[in-house]
Amino acid sequence: MELKFWWLLPVGIAALAAAVVLALRKPGRDGAPVPVAHADRLTALPRYQRALAAQRRWLALGVASVLLLAGSLLMAAARPVSASTTIPGQVNRDIILCLDVSGSMVGTDEAIVGAFAELVTRFKGERIGLTIFDSSAVQVFPLTDDYEFVAEQLAAAKKAMNKDTANFDFFAGTYQQPGSSLIGDGLASCVTGFPGGDGQQRSRSIVLSTDNMLAGKPLFTLGEAAALAKASKVRIYSLNPNDYSEGTYADPVAQGLKDASATTGGAYFPLTSPAAVKSIVAAVQGTEAKRLNGAAVVTVADRPDVPLGLGLLALAGMGVAAWKVRP
Amino acid sequence: MYIFAHRKARGLLEGEYASIFHGRSLDFEDLRTYVPGDEVRDIDWKATARVGTPLVKRHKATRRQQLLFVVDTGRNMAAIARGGETKKDIAVMAMGILGSLALNHGDQVALVHGDPRGTHALPAQGTERHLEGLLQRVDAAATLGAGESRLAGQLEYAAARFKRRMLLVVLADEVAVDARITKVMRRLAAQHEILWVQIDDAELAGAEAAARASYDVAGMGPVLTVLAADLELARDYARDAAARAEALTGLLVSRGIAMARIGHTGQVVQSLFALLERHRRAQ
Structure with missing residues (x-):
């Protein structure tokens, strides 16, 4: 198993890192967050704590899925191939x-x-x-x-x-x-x-x-x-x-x-x-x-099944996370 | 319109306030030790020179009504109020209105403000320039860079430093009543007349909640108000908020303290006049 376009990996990882940095630096849709006082009125509630834990969990799943999707698609784009010799x-x-x-x-x-x-x-x-x-x-x-x-x-x-x-x-x-x-x-x-x-x-x-x-x-x-x-x-x-x-x-x-x-x-x-x-x-x-x-002729066959399978899995994870995470 | 004083004035020169003294002056020269908040010009310099510690003439010091603003200038006040404005803007406006009323009546205004890093006092004076100074002080102190809000600290400072009877105006947000506040309020209420002006905090859940991303000024961490879209959570929040309001109202009512709640600047004048009216009618 080798990668035909291996140079896509560093390029893609750099692009991914740049996207992450940009996303982190860009303020949210609503602009800068507003300060509120006595937030413990809400945050101290047990139900809020539970909802927060769930939100964190689904967000983590979403982020992991996005990263996995990006990684697996990058891997697939780099074309994993296996060479075989045939007569x-x-x-x-x-x-x-x-x-x-x-x-x-x-x-x-x-x-x-x-x-x-x-x-x-x-x-x-x-x-x-x-x-x-x-x-x-x-x-x-x-x-x-x-x-x-x-x-x-x-x-x-x-x-x-x-x-x-x-x-x-x-x-x-x-x-x-x-x-x-x-x-x-x-x-x-x-x-x-x-x-x-x-x-x-x-x-x-x-x-x-x-x-x-x-x-x-x-x-x-x-x-x-x-x-x-x-x-x-x-x-x-x-x-x-x-x-x-x-x-x-x-x-x-x-x-x-x-x-x-x-x-x-x-x-x-x-x-x-x-x-x-x-x-x-x-x-x-x-x-x-x-x-x-x-x-003898070397035949090169694409082997995208593993990365694309992972991509599909990640897509499913993203779907679940998007459904569960409150925007 | 003026700020009504229930207790009868015990000096002879207290203007429109009803006095317990009738008839002519007894030329009464009672002296007591100086405490912060007393006016320097009330100091009896001759007596001070004799005794060695500052003494003030009691009848002069108590002649005028003094209005003391006790203001929380922790970073809670830099947060947003229910109407979306910064809370300190509402506090400054309320202070300005009450202060102007007092000045027009010939009274003096003083200020105690601060956060856990330190409580500061400005002495009572009866000029507009002084009032303006107080307003600017509050505006400058209550920033997001200030310390966390602990109103009990300012209340305890006022209870400890101001011996003479004053009209206290507490400007605070939706403070949670605890044993410390209860204790100091009991003490203050015995000593002074108190008006309580509450600046309502932004709603975090329910129909009125601001749907913007927000963060807590206490911990500076994000507050996920989107989670409050959950009806059960909103119900819990409403129950909890009602209990907090109930605790504060209970404490104030038991001490005979009138309270006004202000959510945005449009409500300030109306709420304050209603407050003064309630205060006047209270026994």
């Missing part, structure tokens, strides 16, 4: 989960959603969105930092993606086009899910889960969508459960996805089982965090 990258992220919900992917999607459902409880300022696609893309929820809502949506998604579920309403709208896993279109939809504008400072990443098993004729190829992502400075982290690369043999389907991810500055993770998703998501988060950790 801005941690809270400056936008993540869109871009999930291919074709039949082959559901198990992986459930693991990803589950992993993020856990992660989101630790988010502070990050925004997250969810888009699912098959032949057409559906935005389940846009980028938001309403974590309660996000957790609710992720829980609903997780439940829908369970292989035992009988309810397919969650996937409504993902079969509007002929074909399946139109990845380029899905990815492009996800990329457009980020807000436009040049002034944005937040890092953007897409967690894309797909096996790149394209069936149909997309409007965007994967390469075009990746170029779009690159143009929007979005990094793509791809998770592929069906990578058939083995040894020196590179699965051409997986390779396309890998290349697309690499062009955006992201990464590609082949999945051997849904259980590995959690560690991969953690790794992605770690990579992003590392990438974003900028210089």
Whole structure:
């Protein structure tokens, strides 16, 4: 706790002292007091003594309140602040989960959603969105930092993606086009899910889960969508459960996805089982965090609560005193 | 209008006052010792030279009525009266009127005034210049720088120093009657004729109270008259003030002393004439 305008204190105290001196030297409203004799006619009365004691008490309260009010307002005017160090990258992220919900992917999607459902409880300022696609893309929820809502949506998604579920309403709208896993279109939809504008400072990443098993004729190829992502400075982290690369043999389907991810500055993770998703998501988060950790920034926050609270108390005291003291 | 003397004059040359002596002069030359207040010209210098202590001719000294003002000139008198004026202004005006009446009647006026720091006396003389001097003395003495008021001190001084019968005019404010005052008044009343002029003090509570900030001349501390806006307190004050007035009136009535109360200068003439009338009718 420190004072931003500490020089206000001596100035204010000097002004306060000057005001007190002026008030003491200035005669009352009625002019100079008049001399009266035999004042003991009044002052010797017990009731007068009691009234005088009460008057003194309330006056003392009034004076103390005025001084406290002046002091606390002076303190508040001097702006008590507390400085805290923050790393801005941690809270400056936008993540869109871009999930291919074709039949082959559901198990992986459930693991990803589950992993993020856990992660989101630790988010502070990050925004997250969810888009699912098959032949057409559906935005389940846009980028938001309403974590309660996000957790609710992720829980609903997780439940829908369970292989035992009988309810397919969650996937409504993902079969509007002929074909399946139109990845380029899905990815492009996800990329457009980020807000436009040049002034944005937040890092953007897409967690894309797909096996790149394209069936149909997309409007965007994967390469075009990746170029779009690159143009929007979005990094793509791809998770592929069906990578058939083995040894020196590179699965051409997986390779396309890998290349697309690499062009955006992201990464590609082949999945051997849904259980590995959690560690991969953690790794992605770690990579992003590392990438974003900028210089520590000192944040200065005003802390006027104590002086202003005291001021309020003093105001209450003044009110009571003004009510009780006879002018 | 003059100040009536109830006791018959015992000298032959006492003017309009009724005398107990009838017929021609007996050429009576009684001498007594000089006491302060006697006129120097009444001193029998030959007898004084023979005896060694000052002696005055009693018949000459008692020939004229003497009016003695006993005035409190403590700082109470510099305080304000009920009408808002300074009390000593009212006292001086009352003194002037009574003194002028006495002078016109051929009487002499004397003054005893003071505070606990000292009581002073000015001897009786029958000139206007002298009266003017007395008034100026009172005006100059009764300031806020004077001592506290203790009227009993001046009364005791008069009782101790003035042996001859005089007409005493006490000018005071609302004094609180205590054993000391009672004792000295009893003594004075036996010796002199007394008129009591009370200058009313400012009201401190109730409807007539001045709503100005005030301070007590006794302790020089502030008096919070605003507190007296409390009805209970005002009632207590009124009861207490009535009791004080009752105590003084009781003492004066029991001694056959007429009293006038004056609150501001507009009441002075009316109150004093009423006082003289009451005094004349009293037995």
